[in-house]
Amino acid sequence: MKKIYLIALLLVLSLSLYAQDARNRTVETVVADVLAAMPAQTADVLSVHMADLAATAPQSVVEVAKLMKPAAAGVKNSIYEYALTGLVNYVNDPQHNAKAADVLKGLQEAAAACQDAVNKSFFESLQNMLRPYQAPQEEPSLTLKEAKKLLKAGSTAEKCLAACTIMNEQPAKVWKTVASALKSNDGQFRNSVIDNATKVVGASALVPLFVSKFKKLGSEAKADVLNWFGDNKISAVAGLVASAVPEGGEVGKAAISAAGKIGGKKALAALLGQLGGENAEESLIALKSFKGDIQDDVCSALANELASGKDFSTGDNGKLLKNLLNLVNARKIAKAAKSVYSMIGSGSQYLEALGVNSLQNVVGSDDVDKVASLLDKAAPVQKTALQKALSSTLHTLAPAEQYSKLSGIMKKAANVANFYPCLAATGADEAVDDLVSAVDAGKSGALASLMAIDNYKAAPELLKIAKSDAANAVPLLNRYISLVNEYETSPEKTRYSLGEVLSLAGSVSDAKARTGLKKSALKALSAVPTMKSFLLAGKYLDDKEASYDAADAVRKIAAKTTEEINYADLKDNLTKAAGIYASTGNADDAYVINEIDKILAKAEPSPISELTEEEKKQGFEMLFDGTNLDKWQGDLEGYIPMNGTIYVSANYGSTGNLYTKKEYRNFVYRFEFCFLREGVNNGVGIRTPMGVDAAYEGMCECQILDHDAPMYANLRDYQVHGSAYGIIPAKRVVHKPLGEWNTEEIRVEGDRIKVTLNGEVILDGNLRTACKGHNVSKDGSKENPYTYDHKNHPGMFNKTGYISFCGHGEGLKIRNVRVLDLGNKK
């Protein structure tokens, strides 16, 4: 003790006063406290600790540095590295830099004392972080003399550099340099000079030069200049650009692109004029992105073209018309409706087809009836386009009106089936109903529309049909998955739905379709971070068709879920998944394996329950030791092993029960249970057959109930925990708090049942005596005055039966279940 005191004293004396902080901790203590917090989880925590470390610098720095060892197996330097870097960053913050000099001093001492090259360079790099920032020195650029020389004899890149240097140094020479570059055949040089000149003097200063030289330029240079006009949006040259638009080849292309970017009336006219020419494609692109209102110009061009009297169907005659319509379609030019309708009514098959195709892009809210009548008598090739047109007119109505308007039309229609896709497009609930009845009535085309409708109400219908319609099962299930994906908000329902798809997928005979279905279902499942979806995905890890997707799913779920997953399942599934990733050999997958290792490193193996020495001597048998439910049968989905416990999610009813595999007559049954939430309800069925209500069909059901929950304040006495339900009430005692384990023993011998909870006997009685031998009413009626709940208990005198857990919802955990079979005495 004296020695430590002495060191502390020495520190205080030999070093400055701030070697101890306000709490009178020594430097060593400060360092230890800081190191214990590394790495800090938030910026605030970091600040607090770094302030301590800074206050005690330079000693603190030296102390931390001394702890660092040369890297080797088992050496863990990282917390010191966190601390020292954190400190340097902290004092480097302008708000906290008062101690920067001391930190630097500490680092210098540490580096001087350090023998290990790696650690030493670490201290040195931290010192570098403490020097004030200075911009790096610029490399000396070329001298003008060198530049002039290179401009004549250098490589292309060197000539570019030379010209750039000259222009930077002598901006007055920019125009001369550009003028001579424009004459060069070297496109790299030409464009580089133009580019750099623009940077030096700005675009507008170069425009007069380009305009004056333009006519005499070679075609490549012309294209460069036109591109430059466009990139810099030089509106002053709109006329020049427009006049170059009709030129062919690269010059024309560049002019078109520039005209599109510069915009204006002249450009628009020039571009529209090109829609029938050599560069029509480029013009169309330019017009699609042309800024401003182009409707009137396009419409008059279209009207003129239609009035030209050409035979559009021969040769290239229709090119301009088609491209004008392409533009109408792309920009939804509603004003073109008049021309479009005139084409439909023209009597020319060629024009009619084009018109019908464009109709969807020009119709408005007044067109519903007109389009509907066209659709009703549409030729097969026109149907799709007219359906789209009708849908787009309907969409201009309020959502509620769309269905009513359409169903009115359909009532009068001759070809109802023509309207199914429009019905689907309304997305209305009623539309789902109509389409389902149409499918049921065997109407052709109805199924495709039912699959297209964007309404979750269609999902269960699709699943139902998929189960009976093998030919369409694959597209139906794929659509089902996408609807569930989009609309289902409950993770449990999503998992259930995807489980249905996965099991149906197994019977799809086409391998590609089957694989595709499984993959999509597993992909969707991977976004459902629940324990049950983890187990479901795990089932497909051995399925060669979908193993990679299953691996992805289990990994993503395990990383994301907040639910508990049984260790053995977690380990099995993730280990399998890691193996699947390893077999791909790709880099991302190698990282995924690291991620899996991290998840597994955090998980703890399940505890295993064992019989006590005394129980072993007495002959108890372990029914559930935490690892598996091999000795059980019944609802193995609702009762699953979970890290040493049985996790119960089973619902009330005869299917939500877990039964022993063996039947018992007289026995001692011991188990532990805990409630995870308030009001949990379950029960132990005694001498019960399977698939029935143990409280009546079994000897009795020994209630498991969190009767401490406020909702059970007015509970009937024969319902409290431990009661032989409806027959003998138990003593109402208080359970351990939620999440803590209760121990229970149920002893059954002959007609006698004795229940001990947490060491206290809460029920001890003879069932036959309690009902005076009348387990059922004498007269066969439902009312039985002899039993406590006045109900019949036909199973009460069963000689033997299973022991069960009777599920009544989630929230119960059970562990360490043992039984002593007392045989058939009595």
Added chain:
Amino acid sequence: MAQSRRDFIKKAGLGVAAATILPRNVLGAMNGDKRFVAPSDRMTRGIIGVGGIGMSNLHFVSDERCRLVAVCDVDKNHLDNALAKGQEKFGEKLQAYTDWRDLVRDPNVDIVHIATPSHWHGLMAVEAAKAGKDIFCEKPMTRTIGEGQKVVEAVHKYGRIFRLDTWFRFKDTFYGLGTTVEPLKKLVDSGLLGWPLTVRISGATGFAWKFYWTGKTNLEPQPVPKELDYDMWLGPAPYKPYHPHRVHSSFRGYWDYESGGLGDMGQHYIDPVQYILGKDDTLPVKVEVDAPQQHPDAVGIWRSITYTYADGCKIILEGEGFESEGKVPYIEGPKGKVYKGFECTIPNVMDIINQLPDPEPRNTDFLDCVRTRRKFALAEDNGHHSCTIVNIGSCALRLGRTLHFDPDKQLFIGDDAANLLVNQPMRAPWKI
């Protein structure tokens, strides 16, 4: 083109390697090299780094327009694999290099494809530019903001065409977002969502941050495998004892080389946002981080990174496992929200969007850009900007504090420590 490809190759080769000023056909004949038999209007390409993305079927290709002629790696196994694959796929022997500087100087290579870990990107791109090569660079563009500035400068000075390899700003639906950028751009440009906007890049909006790209601390030094030139693998990075986890497929977990999932995915995700918000010429002015303390060497996880632009627009990155609960919009403005899959709170939004002009067309054919010398849609300038956002984030993570940034100077304001991360020294003899 008046200038033939041969002329342009000759010119490119001239000043760089005086010893090899020979027409390609002569060179080819001398070496018996079949590379020059094919019609010479095809461009040629060399890949540096053939252990990862460089070997992918996306990049390890030769076609009508561009031939793969050379590969380079510091791992002999990688190089052998690449040569075998070249033989198998194209039936020819690729030129193999172990020193990337030789590939960059190879007069027969027109385009240098940089597919190394990112601590090399800046240096290689600058040297390739100096050597007169056009550049195809994998993301993230550079490991530091300063290196990015150097690349931009060199590409401009030497008249090069540069492409950064992420593409969501002009094609594909990016990852889980379920929509291409185009309708988002139109929607934002229309002003229907109002202004300023907040963009949330999160698992909740369809993005994955690859959080498993984290480093390990307390590594025990291991002997360097024979096939690996570790010194050349490290290059400009600080010398640290070898451990297999530091290199090859797991290097992203170390700050010396990259910045974990943020570095790997950040530019993919942030670059389209710069485009959507119309911010290609600027940068955020503030970055805030919520994260556990980061180790100086090993990249760790983070909860969120929030960038704020001068006009109040924000980009919020939410770390894996720390996503907002419930239904979260990808873009949120004062007047509307848009969710993944282009689900929007504005009624009949598609009808409105369809009537708007398309976004301005961009040059998305890299080889065509090389031919016509036009800027690629994602080139050095906008590429450097989106990469800078990634790097601002990693600076703030490493320091664990809020940083303020000056988009014009591209330096942090009032924080020398942060600025030291803008320009990090390179290990001698490497210098950018």
